[in-house]
Amino acid sequence: xxxxxxxxxLHKRYQGKFEIKSRVSLKTKDDLSLAYTPGVAAPCMExxxxxxxxxxxxxxxxxxxVVSDGxxxxxxxxxxxxxxxxxxxxxxxxFKEFAGIDAIPLCINTTKVxxxxxxxxxxxxxxxxxxxxxxxxxxxxxxxxxxxxxxSIPVFHDDQDGTAxxxxxALINSLRVTGKVIKDLKVVVNGAGAAGIAITRLLISQGVxxxxxxxxxxxxxKGRAKLNDVKKEIALKTNKSKIKGNLKGAIKKSDVFIGxxxxxxxxxxxxxxxxxxxxxxxxxxxxxxxxxxLAKKAGASIIGTGRSDFPNQINNALVFPGIFRGLIxxxxxxxxxxMKVSAAIAIxxxxxxxxxxxxxxxxxxxxxxxxxxxxxx
Amino acid sequence: xxxxxxxxxLHKRYQGKFEIKSRVSLKTKDDLSLAYTPGVAAPCMExxxxxxxxxxxxxxxxxxxVVSDGxxxxxxxxxxxxxxxxxxxxxxxxFKEFAGIDAIPLCINTTKVxxxxxxxxxxxxxxxxxxxxxxxxxxxxxxxxxxxxxxSIPVFHDDQDGTAxxxxxALINSLRVTGKVIKDLKVVVNGAGAAGIAITRLLISQGVxxxxxxxxxxxxxKGRAKLNDVKKEIALKTNKSKIKGNLKGAIKKSDVFIGxxxxxxxxxxxxxxxxxxxxxxxxxxxxxxxxxxLAKKAGASIIGTGRSDFPNQINNALVFPGIFRGLIxxxxxxxxxxMKVSAAIAIxxxxxxxxxxxxxxxxxxxxxxxxxxxxxx
Numbered sequence: 001x002x003x004x005x006x007x008x009x010l011h012k013r014y015q016g017k018f019e020i021k022s023r024v025s026l027k028t029k030d031d032l033s034l035a036y037t038p039g040v041a042a043p044c045m046e047x048x049x050x051x052x053x054x055x056x057x058x059x060x061x062x063x064x065x066v067v068s069d070g071x072x073x074x075x076x077x078x079x080x081x082x083x084x085x086x087x088x089x090x091x092x093x094x095f096k097e098f099a100g101i102d103a104i105p106l107c108i109n110t111t112k113v114x115x116x117x118x119x120x121x122x123x124x125x126x127x128x129x130x131x132x133x134x135x136x137x138x139x140x141x142x143x144x145x146x147x148x149x150x151x152s153i154p155v156f157h158d159d160q161d162g163t164a165x166x167x168x169x170a171l172i173n174s175l176r177v178t179g180k181v182i183k184d185l186k187v188v189v190n191g192a193g194a195a196g197i198a199i200t201r202l203l204i205s206q207g208v209x210x211x212x213x214x215x216x217x218x219x220x221x222k223g224r225a226k227l228n229d230v231k232k233e234i235a236l237k238t239n240k241s242k243i244k245g246n247l248k249g250a251i252k253k254s255d256v257f258i259g260x261x262x263x264x265x266x267x268x269x270x271x272x273x274x275x276x277x278x279x280x281x282x283x284x285x286x287x288x289x290x291x292x293x294l295a296k297k298a299g300a301s302i303i304g305t306g307r308s309d310f311p312n313q314i315n316n317a318l319v320f321p322g323i324f325r326g327l328i329x330x331x332x333x334x335x336x337x338x339m340k341v342s343a344a345i346a347i348x349x350x351x352x353x354x355x356x357x358x359x360x361x362x363x364x365x366x367x368x369x370x371x372x373x374x375x376x377x
Numbered sequence: 378x379x380x381x382x383x384x385x386x387l388h389k390r391y392q393g394k395f396e397i398k399s400r401v402s403l404k405t406k407d408d409l410s411l412a413y414t415p416g417v418a419a420p421c422m423e424x425x426x427x428x429x430x431x432x433x434x435x436x437x438x439x440x441x442x443v444v445s446d447g448x449x450x451x452x453x454x455x456x457x458x459x460x461x462x463x464x465x466x467x468x469x470x471x472f473k474e475f476a477g478i479d480a481i482p483l484c485i486n487t488t489k490v491x492x493x494x495x496x497x498x499x500x501x502x503x504x505x506x507x508x509x510x511x512x513x514x515x516x517x518x519x520x521x522x523x524x525x526x527x528x529s530i531p532v533f534h535d536d537q538d539g540t541a542x543x544x545x546x547a548l549i550n551s552l553r554v555t556g557k558v559i560k561d562l563k564v565v566v567n568g569a570g571a572a573g574i575a576i577t578r579l580l581i582s583q584g585v586x587x588x589x590x591x592x593x594x595x596x597x598x599k600g601r602a603k604l605n606d607v608k609k610e611i612a613l614k615t616n617k618s619k620i621k622g623n624l625k626g627a628i629k630k631s632d633v634f635i636g637x638x639x640x641x642x643x644x645x646x647x648x649x650x651x652x653x654x655x656x657x658x659x660x661x662x663x664x665x666x667x668x669x670x671l672a673k674k675a676g677a678s679i680i681g682t683g684r685s686d687f688p689n690q691i692n693n694a695l696v697f698p699g700i701f702r703g704l705i706x707x708x709x710x711x712x713x714x715x716m717k718v719s720a721a722i723a724i725x726x727x728x729x730x731x732x733x734x735x736x737x738x739x740x741x742x743x744x745x746x747x748x749x750x751x752x753x754x
Contacts (some may be wrong), residue, residue: 001409008418009425009432014400016436020479021398022470023391030378032740033685035394036694038663039384041451043463046385048456058462059393070502074418079425081502085435086420090413093399102397104481108499115499119542122496125447241621269402286415306411317413347707363409369689 003286003309017089018096018105037120044159054125064103064214064324065127068121069111072136072159072193074285079105080196083354091158091320092249099321100370101328102231109302113139117146124153128328131320132157132177133261137193138228148334154327156335160198162316162323165340166360167199167258168206169315173354174256174302184195186254186275187211190247190289192220197230199258202344205337212254216261218246235274263287268298277301278371281314302356312359318347330377339376346375380663389604395468395473395482426514431502435735441701443468444497446488448603449513449536449570452639457485461511468535468697473694476698476746478705480508490516494523494568499651501530505705508697509534514570515605525711531704533712539693541699542717543737544635544658545583545726546578546690550731551656551679552632563631563652564588567624568638569597574607576635581614589616590630593638595623609733632656640664645675654678658691679733684723689736694716699749707754716753723752 011017025031033039043057055061071077088105095103104127108119117140120130132155139159148153156162175182184206189196193214200289202215204321213220213234220227221242222235243250247265251257252273259266259282266289269279278299281305282289292303292310304312323343327335348354350361350371361368388394402408411417414650419433432438434575447461448454465482483506484730485496488743493516497507509521517534524532533539552559564585566573569592577590589613590597597604598619599612620627624642628634629650636643636659643666650657655676659666660683669680681689700720706710727738727748738745 003410003416007411007419008409010401010416011420011434015433016439016479017399017401018436018479019398019400019471020469020481021396022394022473023396024387024470026470026474027741029685029739029741032471032694033378034384034387035470036464036685037451038684038686039380039387040463040467041453042381042384043502044450044453044456044460044646045390047460047462048453051457054435054459057388057390058459058466060459060462061393062393062396073421074414076418076425080428082431082435082437083421083424083429084387085424085431085437085503086417087413089435090417092397093401093403093412094409096399097398097403102393102395104397105503106500107503109502116493118492119496119499122487123483125486126462126482126484186573238666268717282730284417306596307415307641308406308413309415315414317409324648355416362404362406364404367400 018092041364043244048056053123059102060126061126061128061328064095064101064129065123065377066103066105066133066215068107069116069134069135070107071111074134078136081109088133091131092180094317094320098366099325100322101324103162110226111139113142116143117150120147120155121150124151127153129154129156129324131324133345134159137197138230140194141197141230152333154333156320156323157192157194157318159319161335161340162319163260164198164202165196165319165344166266166347168202168341170281170304170312170359171256172344172348173351173359177356177359178277178279178301180255180277182258183207183209185210185256187258188251188254189217189258189260190265191259192231193260195260197234200234200238204342206341210243212243212250214247214250219243250304257281259283259289261289264289265340266290269320270292271295271298271300282339283314302359304359308363311357313363314360315363317363318360318368319343322369323376325369325375326373329373342375343372346371380405388463390736395469403695409586411721418730423751436479437503438505438705439479440504441472441478441506441508442500443480443482443508443512445484446493446512448483448488449511454511456536458486459581465510471694472698472701475704475743476518477696478701479525490519493520494527497532498527501528504530504531506701507532511536514574515607517571518574518607529710531710531712533697533700534571535693535697537572538712538717540572540637541575541579542696542721543693543711543724545579545693545718545721547658547681547689547736548633550727550728550736553731554658554733554736555654556680557632557654559586560586562633564625564633564635565628565631566635566637567642568592568636569608570637572637574611577611577615579717583718589620591627596620596627634658636666638666641666643667645671648663648672648675648677660691679736685740688734690740691737692740694740695737695745696749698718699746702746702751703750703753706750709753719752720749723748
């Protein structure tokens, strides 16, 4: 199927993938008198007396804002808030279909850190949680950190945490398949944006000792020029041998390649230099760092991409519905590292016997949402 | 029916009057590949190349934001953004039911003029229009005026314009019933908030010459103490005899009383001092300035309130669905005085032969939306 052509067709046909649906009847005068004036004054006054009642008398408990500034849409980069909307609408309908959550896509017209923080704080009274989406690094780190402190509802940056969780889940099952051990792995993460940094942090927390992170200028190491604060911090915990240069050198003898960068940056020759039974997660969207058929030919043992049209989709769509279902149902105010790891384990072990071509559950598998939500509780 | 009790029951039962509904199928891997990655990259790139495509490839064309800071909820006052939500949800479901519009309620956590303006500008890429709601005067005047200039999508403050339009419609039909003539009317408007000011402005534009506006300190006249800028401006065009004092004095010999103030401020004695065939629109919500049965006993010729449980509901729910349907369908960027008057005439003349007890169409009458939308085009 030509996904591009068909997707344009679908988007033209529907002109919007979601809509609002009333849950109450509005056919009679009495219906209106209860849902609107004069009756509506009563629930308003109940909440005015006790703000907590907004969780019982409105849709707030089930509502999540999907907020993006359009600066890092998929692997397409800074294409603006209008152009980010098809992705945010897609997330909204996935939220509803798989977790029953009412997500509102809000693509906003500012890229300033302080303004995005303020925006999220302003909408707090309307929502149960905030899903930040496709906001470019390094701004996303500051925004997420500050909002975790300043909001009393949970905030989750899907490109960081969603991706890190699903990668950890895929890695857990890759180890179950290959027999490799997490503390002995050599891991290369290509791409030091939101996803790359968050994946690296989560893998280190789970015992990965040898991990090299690369940005567009090559490997990251302590003392390298042109490192922002987040990269400086991660340089202290990664690439302890201070390997310099580009991916071609860094990937040698590694067990795991994780790509959150751009199309076609990996070639077959590089895979041939990796350790035995190499595990590759080339996850750039829409076109991965190497196409699965090529990677397989070059000797990859396990291959997972971000796409639903290849086996082993490593997509945060597996994560965010369950995370928010769990956060909302258990009334949690923060997303902790422990929750992230529990979520990854829940995803991984929802497959009883993982294989090379059946690493992760399908995004369409509704059991996963429940498993994650339970793990978070 | 005990609306308060029943409304609390309804709100507790539904815990949110609206929800998100997907318009696309998400059952298969292919469904996901078109609505989300990888296919979704194609519509994103189309919009990135040409922002105007966001009107074709997303729900933007049908989406209106209902923005409130919770400072003037119904007649209840500043009860906060959380407590305003039941009203905003009510508007959202009315938008959908009567105009097919997807309205998103956003109750925000700031009351600062500049921040509310900035907020509305930030969400512009997501919406086709902005319905400001229950934002208290005089801040609402500055916010609306500035947004009319600074946004490229239409903004409509329902408490100002929605109320003014439906009052003009009710007045047009009251004149058809009583035979009174607009230029000879003596009108008293009690309440100089968003609605009172907007009603007064619109009536003056339609030829009303003798009109007195009152705030909580009494009649407004040129040179009075404690007038904000908007009241100073309106003082130049109203109360030319500079009548001082309270409502009891001002209402004497008037043809029309319009109440957008508080419960029970009018008594029978006052009505008895009005001109023959007095027309009363006591519209305070949820409890009017005088209850219709009392007003009738005191001699009122025509009585209309904001409530759906009495005859002659003068409620902006008659206006906003049609206004936005018209604005969206005809791709208008501003709401003009001409549009407001056309909308009022369309509402009034949707009743072929108005009578004392059948002044306006029912809010549940879906023909009104079409009539207003056509009038705007």
